Amino acid sequence: MSAHDLKPPMIHGVSASCVVLPSHTNYKTIFEFLCAHFQHIHASEWQKRCDDGLVFDQYLMPINTFTPYQAQQHIFYYRFLAHEVNVPFPHHIIFENNDILVVDKPHFLTVSPTGRYVQQTLLVRLKQQTGIEDLSPIHRLDRETAGLIMFSKKPTNRAAYQQLFADRKVTKHYHAIAQYTSRLSFPYQFQCHMKKGEPFYTMCIDPHLPVNSETMIECLMHNQNYAKYLLKPSSGKQHQLRVHLNALDIPILYDPFYPLVTHKEEHDFRQPLQLLAYMLAFTDPITKQNMQFFSRQSLTLP
Structure with a gap:
């Protein structure tokens, strides 16, 4: 060797x-x-x-x-942080085979190590739990968002799963709680051009450029003030669902970025963003089986 x-x-x-x-x-x-x-x-x-x-x-x-x-x-x-805020919410592995893990992520848990988080990330938790060093997330899920995320277990077939997302062959459904509006007729299709915003970690809309993001929005239920929406994105831009609902003047409840950036203390776990990656469906490129997974979490109207 x-x-x-x-x-x-x-x-x-x-x-x-x-x-x-x-x-x-x-x-x-x-x-x-x-x-x-x-x-x-x-x-x-x-x-x-x-x-x-x-x-x-x-x-x-x-x-x-x-x-x-x-x-x-x-x-x-090795990356280690002297002081790291504990995220006191569990994750759950809801599916595992020889190639992938599908995990139900809690709010406030970052997926991969960043500047502020190493041990308190989903990837490191899973590596500790499974002993699989080659684990790697196949797609993105914001720290603020809860729900389903898929991990590859083998570097040899990771690209095959990533290509599913690149080719838009994965069906993703999200649930969100936001203000109820009678101005829109549902289902409602929203399209726009998204690009990097200011601050750099946010996104914004440019009405003068060609469409590069699209979301179908349905209203599942509502009360006088709030609604539970079903969001079906056909593209995967960063913060897409948050930006789209904010553009419709129905920002997702407790969103710390849209419409205004608000900074919370790291240990403040109140008021989680009311966005849940609820369902994933795709044809497995290795086994050729039709796969469909649902989050065990739920969002309720306030």
């Missing part, structure tokens, strides 16, 4: 990340390079990772702050 075939084991559901040391630099130590290359991570954090044995060279030998720099060497490191 060559050095490039070696890989550190998964620790507490976290897989090792890898970076290659570039040529033509003046770094004396690997520690110096890591501090300069990852400027968002404080030097004291790299010091702690080295001290805790969480940084390795390509031969899986631990690196300390004095290990000499050697160009083109593969360096492995």
Whole structure:
């Protein structure tokens, strides 16, 4: 086995990340390079990772702050956060076979590790639970949104499942709670051009560009003030359903981004966004079986 075939084991559901040391630099130590290359991570954090044995060279030998720099060497490191807010809501695996997992995600749980979350992410939870290091989400689901998300278990067939979403061969139904309106006649088809907004993590509508997003909206039930809507997107733009309902002046209840960005404390789990990825259906590209899954969660009218 060559050095490039070696890989550190998964620790507490976290897989090792890898970076290659570039040529033509003046770094004396690997520690110096890591501090300069990852400027968002404080030097004291790299010091702690080295001290805790969480940084390795390509031969899986631990690196300390004095290990000499050697160009083109593969360096492995683990991502851990000193302080991470616990997300006190469980996930549920509702289907598993040799190729995929289908998981019912709670509100407030980020799918993959980000700057603020590592252990408190669905992917790391699942890796800890199953021991499957090659798990990878096949599509997106916002931290604020609850419901169904699918994971690939094998890198060899991950692309086949991702292609289903790219080719729009997956039927996705969502439930949402928003203001009731009598202005619209349901079912109502909404189309628009969506693009990156300001702030950068939001989306907006440009009425002058060609349509690139579409949602069919049905009203399942309503009271005097609120309605439970069935949303059937035929495209998969970021925040599509949230932007579409907001454009119709019926923003989803408790949406922290639309119509106005509001920042909540990380530990504030009140008022979850009332959006649920309720159903997934597709023909499995490996088994050729027709698959259909429903979330065990539900949204109720206030």
